[in-house]
Amino acid sequence: MLIKNSDGIKSSDITDENLYWNRRNFLRAAALAATTTATGLLYRKLNTPAKQQATLTPTALPTGGYALPTGEAATAFDDITNYNNFYEFSTSKEGVASRAQNFVTRPWTVEVGGLVQNPKTFDLDDLLKLAPPEDRVYRFRCVEAWSMIIPWLGFPLKSLLDAVQPLGNAKFVAFNTLFDPYRMPNQRGDVLPWPYVEGLRLDEALHPLTILATGLYGKPLLPQNGAPLRLVVPWKYGFKSIKSIVKITLTDTQPKATWNYVAPDEYGFYSNVNPQVDHPRWSQATEQRIGEWGRRDTLMFNGYADQVASLYAGMDLKANF
Numbered sequence: 001m002l003i004k005n006s007d008g009i010k011s012s013d014i015t016d017e018n019l020y021w022n023r024r025n026f027l028r029a030a031a032l033a034a035t036t037t038a039t040g041l042l043y044r045k046l047n048t049p050a051k052q053q054a055t056l057t058p059t060a061l062p063t064g065g066y067a068l069p070t071g072e073a074a075t076a077f078d079d080i081t082n083y084n085n086f087y088e089f090s091t092s093k094e095g096v097a098s099r100a101q102n103f104v105t106r107p108w109t110v111e112v113g114g115l116v117q118n119p120k121t122f123d124l125d126d127l128l129k130l131a132p133p134e135d136r137v138y139r140f141r142c143v144e145a146w147s148m149i150i151p152w153l154g155f156p157l158k159s160l161l162d163a164v165q166p167l168g169n170a171k172f173v174a175f176n177t178l179f180d181p182y183r184m185p186n187q188r189g190d191v192l193p194w195p196y197v198e199g200l201r202l203d204e205a206l207h208p209l210t211i212l213a214t215g216l217y218g219k220p221l222l223p224q225n226g227a228p229l230r231l232v233v234p235w236k237y238g239f240k241s242i243k244s245i246v247k248i249t250l251t252d253t254q255p256k257a258t259w260n261y262v263a264p265d266e267y268g269f270y271s272n273v274n275p276q277v278d279h280p281r282w283s284q285a286t287e288q289r290i291g292e293w294g295r296r297d298t299l300m301f302n303g304y305a306d307q308v309a310s311l312y313a314g315m316d317l318k319a320n321f
Contacts, residue, residue, distance in 0.1 A: 066137050066151035066217070070303075074137060075148040077217050079290050084224045085142065086243060087192055088177065088184035096224045103183055103223035105244075110229065114174070114249035117165035124228055130163055131155035133214050138234035140241075141273045141302045147287045152232055153215030158206045166202065166250050173205040174198070174255035175231060176247035184244075192258055198242040199255035199269070200233065203311055209234055209304060212245070235301040235308045237271045268321035272312070273302035277321045 066074040084096040089103075110127065113119035133153040141147045161173070179195035181187040187194045204210060213232045214221060221227035226243025233240050239259050249255070259267035266280055275285045275298035286295040301308050312320070 066135070066149075068137050068139070068149060072139075072149050074151045074217075075290050080148055080150055080216060081222050081224060083290060085238060086224055086226070088186050088194075088196065088244070089224070090186055091191060097222070099185065100223035103227070105223065105228040108228050108246075110246055110248060112160065112164050112248045114251050115167040115170035116161075116250050117167060118163070120164060122160075127160065127212070127229070128155075128214065131159035135218070136211055136213075136232075138209075138232060139299075139302050139304075140232075140234065140238055141287060141298070143237040143239060143267070143271075143279060143284070145282060145284060145287050145298075146290055147296070148290050151217050152211065152213045153218065153220075154211035154213035154232060156208055157210045157212050157231070158208065160212065160248070161205060161250075164250075169252045170250040171202050172251050172253065172255050173200050173202060174249040174251055175200075175242045175245055176249075177242055178244045178246045192262060196242060196258050197255065198231070198240055198257050200240075201311075202250070204233065207308065207311070209307055235272060235304040237273060239267070240271050270312075270317075270320050272317065272321070273298065274300060274317055274321065276300075277318055 082097050083093050085093060086096045086100065089096045089099040106124070108124045109121050110124070111119075111121045133155050136152045136154055138150055138152060139147060140150045157173075175198045177196040178184065179187060181194075200210070211232045213226070213230050214228060216225060221230065226241075229245050230243040231241045231245065240257075254269060257267075257269055257271075260269045260271075273284075278284050284298055287298050288295055299305075
């Protein structure tokens with residue numbers, strides 16, 4: 001399990017907080033002086049929304065920082081919270097944070113039903129009692145060939161599913177995002193069919209890497225990151241990790257997934273990170289880590305092959321992309 005500052009992570013592998021932020025400020029200044037097309041700085045606005053300045057500061061970072069056991073340091077908090085895919089608010093990645101900042105996430109309930117023994121509507125606080133959130137540091141890979149390292153707060157989706165007891169004929173888990181065009185203004189348009197929906201096979205949903213995230217960097221999720229509750233499936237492309245969940249349904253048939261429905265030739269139901277299967281409009285062989293120069297090779301299953309490859313044994317991963 002990939003967790004904060006443990007499982008053999010040396011303190012020398014984790015960048016000192018003050019050094020990290022001094023280095024970031026230096027690189028930003030150098031990049032701006034050299035070119036306006038510097039990789040990494042194109043991905044977000046340098047200035048955070050005015051009403052969020054108090055929460056998006058380096059002092060909010062936990063002492064010691066976060067890193068994967070490989071020594072890969074977490075992406076900066078302000079990058080994670082200011083470069084977002086969340087079409088319910090805006091199709092501009094840099095525009096989501098400002099449009100979502102007044103999104104109200106309390107009260108919030110999640111209806112869990114379908115092929116289960118004990119269907120129930122959970123209040124958010126009830127969900128947190130099932131399994132207190134723990135720190136998980138995961139790679140996050142977007143299909144547009146950019147990536148981050150994100151320190152999530154979350155609990156296993158399995159904890160919730162165990163509470164409702166899936167029936168023997170349940171094979172898939174379907175998820176729905178909130179549909180509220182008043183609170184999510186881009187739902188008034190037709191850029192996508194609303195509400196946003198996603199799905200997993202039941203064994204994927206029960207895998208210990210799959211979590212329901214309630215926060216990041218030790219703090220509650222901000223609206224632009226999917227508050228108050230989002231799915232995180234770290235070996236899949238980011239659009240599988242549906243945000244602001246209000247409904248979870250177990251079913252015996254493969255559920256509809258928004259991007260698979262809208263563009264089935266470009267976005268498969270499984271959407272596992274696979275550098276050998278290109279998107280029709282760009283290569284998936286390399287990726288741009290936000291906040292870094294240059295590109296990295298994309299890892300099979302986003303680096304989690306040892307943990308999840310067995311889920312797809314015998315499957316043609318080009319046909320089932």
